[in-house]
Amino acid sequence: MGKSSKDKRDLYYRRAKEEGWRARSAFKLLQLNEQFQLFKGVKRVVDLCAAPGSWSQVLSRELFENQKQEDAKIVSVDLQPMTPIDGVTTLQADITHPKTLQKILEIFGGEPADFVCSDGAPDVTGLHDLDEYIQAQLILSALQLTTCILKPGGAFVAKIFRGRDIDLLYSQLSYLFERVICAKPRSSRGTSLEAFIVCLGYKPREGWNPTLDLTKSTEEFFEGANIGRSDNLEHLDLPEDEERLIAKFVACGDLNDVDSDATYTLDTNFKKLALDPVQMPTAPPYKKALEMKRRGDLVRR
Ligand code: SAM
Numbered sequence: 001m002g003k004s005s006k007d008k009r010d011l012y013y014r015r016a017k018e019e020g021w022r023a024r025s026a027f028k029l030l031q032l033n034e035q036f037q038l039f040k041g042v043k044r045v046v047d048l049c050a051a052p053g054s055w056s057q058v059l060s061r062e063l064f065e066n067q068k069q070e071d072a073k074i075v076s077v078d079l080q081p082m083t084p085i086d087g088v089t090t091l092q093a094d095i096t097h098p099k100t101l102q103k104i105l106e107i108f109g110g111e112p113a114d115f116v117c118s119d120g121a122p123d124v125t126g127l128h129d130l131d132e133y134i135q136a137q138l139i140l141s142a143l144q145l146t147t148c149i150l151k152p153g154g155a156f157v158a159k160i161f162r163g164r165d166i167d168l169l170y171s172q173l174s175y176l177f178e179r180v181i182c183a184k185p186r187s188s189r190g191t192s193l194e195a196f197i198v199c200l201g202y203k204p205r206e207g208w209n210p211t212l213d214l215t216k217s218t219e220e221f222f223e224g225a226n227i228g229r230s231d232n233l234e235h236l237d238l239p240e241d242e243e244r245l246i247a248k249f250v251a252c253g254d255l256n257d258v259d260s261d262a263t264y265t266l267d268t269n270f271k272k273l274a275l276d277p278v279q280m281p282t283a284p285p286y287k288k289a290l291e292m293k294r295r296g297d298l299v300r301r
Contacts, residue, residue, distance in 0.1 A: 011258040012187045016054070017275040025119055026054035027187035027253075028196065029157075035183065035252035036198050038155055039063070042114040043072050046104055046149065047088075048095045048142050049120030050076035052279055056088045063087070075104050081282045095120070096141040098212035101148055112151035118142035118158040132163050139169065140218040146202075147176065147210040147225075156199040163193065171245035173199050175227040180245075186253030189260045197247070 012024040021027075033039055039062045047056045056076040063072040064087045074088045077100060082090045089107050093100040095118070104113075120142060122134045139158050146156045156177070160166060166182075173180045178201030188194050205225045212221070258264070292298045 010260070011262075011264050012260055014275065015258075017278055020278055021054045021057055022052040022279045023054035024187065026058050028119075028185040029055045029058045029117065031185035031187055031253035032157060032183055032196055032198060033058075033062075035250060036155075036181075036200065038115060038117075038157065038198075039067070043069060044108050044111060044113045044115075045072075045074045046113050046116045046145075047074065047076040048116065048118035048145065049078055049138070050090070051078035051080040051082045052282070053082050053085055053088075053090075055117060055119055056082075056085050056090075060085050060087050073108060075107050077104070083279050083282055095138075095145055098214055101145050101212050104145075104149060108149075112154070113146075113149045114151060114154050116142070116146045116150055116154070116156050118156075120159060132161070135161055136163075136165075136169075137218060140222070143173075143176075144210070144212065144218055144221050147204070148212055150202045152202055152204055154202045156197075156202065158197050158199075160195055160197050161193045162195055167245055167247075169197070170247040172222070172227045173197060174245055174247075175225070176203065176205065177201055178203060180247050181250050182247040183250045183252050186251065186255070186257055187260050191261050195249075198250075 010024070012027050016022075016024040016026055019026075039059070042063065045059050045063070047059060050056050053076065056074060059074050063069050063074065072087065075091060076082060076085070076088050077091045077093050077095055079092070079094055081092050084090065091100065091103055093103065118139070120138045122131070122138055124131050125134075139160060142158050143156070150156060160169070160182070162182070170180055170182070177199035179199070181198045181200075182195050183198050184190075184195045188196075205227070208225045210221065210225070289298065
């Protein structure tokens with residue numbers, strides 16, 4: 001989160017800097033928690049796709065500062081490096097790789113997680129169908145890892161985009177959790193298709209022993225659970241009218257709070273009010289270009 005005119009346009013962005021959050025996404029998790037009390041009784045948490053780390057900051061403040069749980073464990077995983085956060089173990093790793101699960105289990109001393117969250121978003125290619133497919137695969141990978149580590153009764157929250165086949169995902173999730181809700185925090189722009197699936201009360205499938213294996217696709221992984229395949233309706237072992245499920249939609253966050261789609265005007269000289277970033281990016285994509293420019297290797301043709 002940089003120093004830009006966004007301070008003026010987006011009050012959540014500005015407020016995040018004022019309150020010391022690394023990204024405005026912090027408010028999404030805070031508002032989801034307000035609605036669903038996700039952090040209640042939670043000791044071991046996995047934050048998937050966590051960089052730059054605002055969700056991990058929220059988790060760290062909640063478990064260590066508010067709840068004063070000295071023995072709580074938070075593991076945060078991202079492809080990108082993350083600047084350390086108090087009490088949080090950061091792993092620079094791919095959530096789709098089985099070794100990542102092994103590392104998390106080692107940190108938890110073999111104990112299961114109480115709560116897994118994922119705010120994952122892949123780099124967009126601009127090819128709509130491909131982007132939608134990769135996003136869907138990322139959610140399935142997060143869910144896959146979750147089924148291998150979450151305790152019965154535990155909760156899972158993940159970012160989704162309400163695309164064409166989202167009702168199929170709701171249906172699959174309802175086989176694994178007592179309650180599946182589609183939640184839209186007020187800090188998530190109303191104009192975006194972004195929402196969060198909140199899955200409460202994990203109920204492992206009887207007789208299914210989920211194990212991660214590099215040779216298996218996510219579809220093959222879930223085949224054993226008999227909850228249907230994401231890419232092929234014919235494989236769904238469900239009566240036709242139950243193939244798709246409409247999850248309950250819940251808007252969360254204070255309705256009187258600022259509107260994430262509105263543009264606000266700051267009444268004093270904006271330049272003076274622009275705030276420094278809370279955390280400089282650790283590995284921004286433009287870093288290499290800057291280094292090349294400094295060396296004089298970047299030439300205009
Ligand atoms: N929740 C974060 C926060 O509050 O700061 C923001 C997460 S950001 C929107 C999405 C992240 O997903 C990116 O940092 C990206 O590197 C990560 N990501 C995408 N694919 C991943 C993968 N396969 N494994 C791990 N991280 C991944």
